[in-house]
Structure formats: C-alpha cells, structure tokens
Amino acid sequence: MSRRSRSSQEWEVRASTLARNTSNLIRNIVENLQVEPNPDKEFIALSIGDPTTFGNLNPPDHVLQAVRNAIETHTSRGYGPVKGHLEARQAVAEYSAHQGEILPDDVILSSGCSHAIELVITALADSGQNILVPRPGFLIYKTLAEGLGIVIKYYNLLPDEQWKVDLEDLESQIDDDTVGIVVINPSNPCGSVFDKDHLSEILDVAQRNHVPIIADEIYEHFVFSGNTFTAISSISKDVPVLTCGGITKRFLVPGWRMGWVIIHDRNNILGKEIRRGLNNLATRILGPSTLIQRALPMILKCTPQSFFDEVVLFIENQAKLAYEELRRAQGLRPIMPQGAMYMMIGIKMALFPKFKSELQFVERLVSEQSVFCLPGQCFEYPNYMRIVLTVPEDKLREACQRIVIFCNDHVDNGERVKEIVSDIVSVPSDAEVIM
Numbered sequence: 001m002s003r004r005s006r007s008s009q010e011w012e013v014r015a016s017t018l019a020r021n022t023s024n025l026i027r028n029i030v031e032n033l034q035v036e037p038n039p040d041k042e043f044i045a046l047s048i049g050d051p052t053t054f055g056n057l058n059p060p061d062h063v064l065q066a067v068r069n070a071i072e073t074h075t076s077r078g079y080g081p082v083k084g085h086l087e088a089r090q091a092v093a094e095y096s097a098h099q100g101e102i103l104p105d106d107v108i109l110s111s112g113c114s115h116a117i118e119l120v121i122t123a124l125a126d127s128g129q130n131i132l133v134p135r136p137g138f139l140i141y142k143t144l145a146e147g148l149g150i151v152i153k154y155y156n157l158l159p160d161e162q163w164k165v166d167l168e169d170l171e172s173q174i175d176d177d178t179v180g181i182v183v184i185n186p187s188n189p190c191g192s193v194f195d196k197d198h199l200s201e202i203l204d205v206a207q208r209n210h211v212p213i214i215a216d217e218i219y220e221h222f223v224f225s226g227n228t229f230t231a232i233s234s235i236s237k238d239v240p241v242l243t244c245g246g247i248t249k250r251f252l253v254p255g256w257r258m259g260w261v262i263i264h265d266r267n268n269i270l271g272k273e274i275r276r277g278l279n280n281l282a283t284r285i286l287g288p289s290t291l292i293q294r295a296l297p298m299i300l301k302c303t304p305q306s307f308f309d310e311v312v313l314f315i316e317n318q319a320k321l322a323y324e325e326l327r328r329a330q331g332l333r334p335i336m337p338q339g340a341m342y343m344m345i346g347i348k349m350a351l352f353p354k355f356k357s358e359l360q361f362v363e364r365l366v367s368e369q370s371v372f373c374l375p376g377q378c379f380e381y382p383n384y385m386r387i388v389l390t391v392p393e394d395k396l397r398e399a400c401q402r403i404v405i406f407c408n409d410h411v412d413n414g415e416r417v418k419e420i421v422s423d424i425v426s427v428p429s430d431a432e433v434i435m
C-alpha cells in the first residue's frame with residue numbers, strides 16, 4: 001500500500017491496524033443487545049463481573065487505610081522502577097510463597113491482571129504464533145492477541161466433568177507455533193477448581209510438548225469448602241510457569257489496577273531473554289500506579305484470613321442458593337461451581353424452539369423479566385449463560401425466581417415430554433416398564 005503524499009490538500013487520518021483489529025467480544029455483544037427491560041420490574045444485572053457494583057462487598061478498613069497512608073508519602077507520587085518498587089515486589093513474593101520459591105526479581109508489577117496477561121502474551125508470541133486458551137474462556141485473551149496477529153486457539157473444557165480440561169483435545173491443538181498454554185484456575189466463567197492430580201496431567205502435556213504455562217490465578221484461594229487451591233507453579237517440576245495475579249478480585253478493588261507477573265523458571269528454561277523481554281515491555285507504561293504500590297505491603301500483609309473466609313463463604317452460599325432455585329427451572333442445567341464468583345447454566349435449546357439461540361433467550365429474559373445474564377457466546381460457548389454470584393442475596397433470589405418463571409412460560413411441553421420419554425427409553429430396564 002502506498003502512502004498518500006503529504007502535500008495532498010485533504011485531511012486523512014486513519015486508525016492503525018492494531019486499533020481496527022482490537023475488539024472486546026463481551027462489549028460488542030452486550031452493546032448490540034437492543035432490548036429494554038420490563039418497566040414494571042426492577043432491572044437485575046447478573047452480568048457484570050465486578051464485585052463492587054452493588055456496594056454489598058467491600059475491602060476491609062485497613063486496605064483503605066493503606067492507600068490513605070500512601071497518599072501522604074511523597075514517593076507514592078513519583079515514577080517508580082518499571083518493574084515496580086522493591087518493597088512492593090518483596091511483599092508480592094512473600095504473599096505468593098505458596099506458588100514456590102520467589103525472589104523479588106521474579107516479580108513484575110502491572111496495571112491489573114489483564115496487563116500482566118498482556119505482558120506475558122507479548123513477551124512470548126510473535127504475529128502468526130499461537131496461544132492455547134480454554135473454552136469456555138475469558139475473552140480478554142482474544143482482545144489482547146488478535147490485533148497483533150497472535151492466534152488464539154481453543155482447547156475444550158468438559159461440562160460433565162466439572163469443567164476439567166479435555167487433555168486429548170489440548171494436546172491435539174499444540175503445533176510448532178504454540179508458545180503458551182493458558183490455564184485459568186479457579187475459572188472464570190466456569191467457577192471450576194482443578195485439583196493437584198488434574199494440574200499434573202496438564203503439566204505432563206506441557207512437558208511432553210515443551211510449551212510453557214501461562215497461569216491465570218487472579219482467583220487464587222477463591223475456593224468453596226471441600227476444595228483446595230493449588231498453584232500450578234507449586235507442582236511443576238520442569239515446565240516454566242508465568243503466573244498472572246493481582247489484588248483485583250480477592251481484595252475487591254478492580255478499579256485500583258494492580259496486578260503482577262511472577263516468573264517460575266526453576267530450570268532456567270526461559271533464561272534471561274524472557275526476563276529481559278518482560279522488563280522491556282513493562283517500560284511501555286513506565287510502571288503501574290505508585291500510589292497503590294506504596295500501599296501494597298500493608299494490603300498484602302495485614303489482611304486477616306477471616307476477611308477472605310467471609311467473602312468466599314458468602315459466594316458459596318450464593319452459589320447454593322442459585323443452584324437450588326435454578327434446578328427447578330424447566331430446560332436449564334445449572335452447574336454447581338467450586339470457586340471463583342460465577343456459575344454457568346446450560347440451556348436445553350431444544351426445549352425452547354421459539355428461540356433461535358441463547359442470545360434470543362437472554363434478550364427475552366431481559367424484556368420480560370428484567371434479568372440480564374451473559375450469553376455463552378461471550379465465552380465462545382453457545383447454549384449456556386453465565387451469572388455472577390456477588391450480587392446481594394435478595395436480588396439473586398428474586399432474579400433466579402424470575403428465571404424459573406420465564407422458563408416455565410416458554411418451555412415447549414411437547415418437546416419436554418419427548419425428552420422425558422427418550423430419557424426413560426434410553427435405559428433398557430425402564431423401557432420394558434413403559435411398554
């Protein structure tokens with residue numbers, strides 16, 4: 001393409017390829033939904049993955065105090081080192097000791113976890129290379145990669161096995177251009193939690209094929225009773241792991257934009273080059289907010305376990321509530337999560353022949369019942385919808401009850417009977433009873 005000559009008489013300012021090719025699927029889908037809520041019913045958004053939306057979940061006082069204190073120190077106003085202030089990186093290293101042995105030099109502070117993900121993706125991948133991402137998955141990966149020509153390939157999670165990784169599918173997706181496997185644990189949008197054995201199986205695939213792991217552990221420790229959180233880095237023997245984390249979800253402060261990359265490279269496979277690359281890339285924003293960096297040691301060290309326990313217990317109870325309510329809905333299949341703050345709900349579309357897709361299902365749910373759930377298409381996973389569990393209890397109950405009513409209003413009873421019969425017929429002993 002030839003450039004226009006400067007002397008041309010007219011203005012022509014064009015957006016760059018990166019700008020034109022960058023999009024956020026969730027935003028696109030949500031902004032294109034052209035439906036008005038039912039004016040007679042209070043609108044309840046179960047769609048927003050921001051735990052601060054309703055004001056019912058707040059960080060403990062000393063976390064706020066830490067930022068107030070930081071404001072008073074003059075070093076919270078200037079630029080810091082691009083990787084972050086040493087005290088802050090030291091605090092992250094101690095806070096993350098469960099991941100393995102970490103030195104402050106292994107930590108790079110970032111502007112939120114999504115920036116950590118961007119640093120890692122752009123440090124590993126060139127245009128034309130690919131990264132494997134779980135499906136259903138979190139779409140920031142696509143947003144960050146696509147405009148740069150980095151290819152996102154999906155590997156499947158198994159809804160009937162608590163969203164475990166389909167290991168065969170994972171391995172079959174790896175090719176010569178694969179530079180990283182993303183593991184999101186606990187998962188957004190599934191709320192699943194992988195145990196040690198399963199994480200080892202994933203590591204085995206990575207080991208056999210010599211592909212590093214990108215661990216998205218923004219929901220670390222966010223697990224319900226009976227489940228244990230294991231950092232994948234803590235059990236990796238050889239596979240290098242780049243862990244992305246931050247304070248966003250656990251401390252309920254998404255707007256503070258503080259995250260980090262932690263480099264786990266026991267056998268020095270990544271070597272100096274990746275470290276230097278991450279450093280180089282960090283200079284692009286001259287480091288994240290020094291105000292929050294200065295508050296970080298107090299935030300990470302002084303928060304009592306009881307605060308975390310209360311938040312997780314609240315979300316677990318919300319999950320049980322939603323599960324119990326939605327199980328009664330005809331044509332839905334809620335999948336009980338084990339952690340994080342979301343629940344995926346299968347929609348048996350065959351029972352709702354009126355709706356062409358789950359997109360129409362959620363649109364009509366808004367216009368009739370004023371309840372908004374994110375359609376599965378936002379996670380490259382049709383026939384499902386995702387709800388957020390952090391909304392206040394009374395709103396969650398009300399929303400679920402309205403979803404049940406909506407399903408009962410729209411389920412096709414002919415199709416429903418056929419389904420029941422085919423369920424029974426498929427079991428031989430029962431088939432005799434019917435005949």
Ligand SMILES: *Cc1c(COP(=O)(O)O)cnc(C)c1O
Binds near residue numbers: 187216
């Ligand atoms: C929320 C979220 C992030 C992004 O966190 P920020 O710190 O707000 O950038 C990254 N990964 C997953 C899976 C998330 O749910």
